[in-house]
Amino acid sequence: MEEGRPKEPHWYLPFIGVDPNAQNRGIGRTLMSFGVSRCVQEGQLAYLESTNPRNISLYERHGFEVAGEIRVGKAPLITLMLRQPRR
16 A cells, blocks of 8 residues: 555545444535645645545545555455645
8 A cells, every 4th residue: 555655745634434323414524624624725635545435426526536446355445546736
């Protein structure tokens, strides 16, 4: 996974999750908005890894694009995503 990470300075947004009992209430959107707002303030690239295909559309709504995929053996697919700096 290290090889998939950007070499330039960036915000790494790991571990964004919402308890299943609290999903579909906008909590994930709020968490992403907070992280992305810091990236916008600083004009920084943002990077994350998604192991859940259902979350890809949430990340895309926040400006992330699929940058690659990693699969090792029978492990779940990991989708690498980048959000380019913008103000």
